[in-house]
Amino acid sequence: MKVKVLAFGIAKEIFGSRHIEVDMAEAANVQQLKAVLEQQFPRLKQLASYLVAVNDEYAEGPQALGERDEVAVIPPVSGG
Amino acid sequence: MKVKVLAFGIAKEIFGSRHIEVDMAEAANVQQLKAVLEQQFPRLKQLASYLVAVNDEYAEGPQALGERDEVAVIPPVSGG
C-alpha cells in the first residue's frame, strides 16, 4: 500500500517536500514506517527525536497503518 | 504632645473620622498610642488585628512618636 506522510519543520526540509508517499506492506505499523523513512532519509536519525502521528494523534510503534490514514512526521516541537 | 492619627477602612468608621488627635506624653511610643486608642475606641480590640504606621512605614511597639510624625492605624488590609 501507499502511505502519504506529511512533514513539518525540519522534517519538511529533510524530505524536500511537505508530503511524500511511502510504499509499505499491507497493515505495516508505525515502527516499520520509521525504519523505511530512516533508510530513505538518514538525516532523520540525527534529530534529537521524532514522533509519528496518525490521524492527528501521536502513535506508538505497534500501531497499524492503513492507506487512508493521515500520517505525519513530528520532529521536536518548539511552539509557544 | 498631640499626635494626629489617620484612619482607614473600618478604623475610619470606628473613629468616626478620617483623622483624630490624641494627647500623649512626650516621646510616647506606638505601644502606648495603641493603649490610648483602645481605651477611647474599644471596638479596635474586636478587629482581627491592626498595625500602626509611622511616616508611611509599619512601626513596632517600642518606636517613639513625635508631634510631626504622620501616624496611621492600619486595620487588616484587603486590596488586590
Added chain:
Amino acid sequence: MIDIQITDKPLDMQACINMVMHPQCGGIDVFIGTVRELTKGKQVLRLEFEAYEAMALKEMRKIAETAFEKWPVQRMAIHHRTGVLEVGEVPVVIAVSAAHRAAAFDACRYTIDTLKQTVPIWKKEIFENGEVWVAAHP
C-alpha cells in the same frame, strides 16, 4: 523598570502589558484581579476600595524591588484602582516580563500574594442588605 500606580480610573490592561514589553523578554505573566459576583454565597452589588495612597505606593514598590532581587525579571507594572467598582471590573493588574517565563510566573504570583498581605488598601463589600470591610473581623 518598575511602574506603580494607584488610580480611581478604570485600569488599562493592554497599557500594563505594553509597558513591560522588552526586546529581551521572552515571556510576560499578567495577573488581573476581578470583582466577583458572589462572596460566600452572598450577592455582591459592588466594592469600594480605599488606599493609604502614599504608603501603598511605597509598599508596592518594596514588593517589586524584592521580586527583582529574588528573580531575574525585566520590568514590572503594578496598577491598583480605588473607588467604587462593579462586578466584573478590575481592581488590580500586575504585569511582569522576564527573559524566561518561570521568573515571570514566580515574580507575578509573589507580587499579588504579598500585595494582599502588606499593602494598605481596603475593600468594602456592599450587599443588598449591608456592607462589610473584608477581613476586618476574625
Added chain:
Amino acid sequence: MIDIQITDKPLDMQACINMVMHPQCGGIDVFIGTVRELTKGKQVLRLEFEAYEAMALKEMRKIAETAFEKWPVQRMAIHHRTGVLEVGEVPVVIAVSAAHRAAAFDACRYTIDTLKQTVPIWKKEIFENGEVWVAAHP
C-alpha cells in the same frame, strides 16, 4: 468555555482577556510569549512558526481539558500565531480565569509548559548568517 485558535494574524491580548472574564471569576492569569532579540548570545532577526494545524488545535484542546480536570478554572483561551514574527511580537497568549487566583496561576503555567512539550508547532530562528529549527538537533 475553552477557546483555541491558530492564526497568522497578530494576536489580540485584550480580546483573550475579555473572552475569559466572567462575573464569578476573581482572578485571571495571562501568559504572553514574546519573540526575544537574543538567543544564546546570537541576534535573532525574526522567527517563523509553522503548525500542523488540525493536530495542534486538538492537542491544545486536550491540554485545556486536562487543566479543567486538575484545577477549578472557569474559562481558558489559547491563541497561537503562525508565520513570520519580528522581535517583540507575540506568538502565544494563554488566558485563564478562576474564582480563586491559585487555580488560574497553576492552570496557566501548566498549559504553557505542556504546550511547549506536546503541541505540533515549530519555530525557526533566523539569524544574520543562517537559520535553525529550534530543538531539532541534540
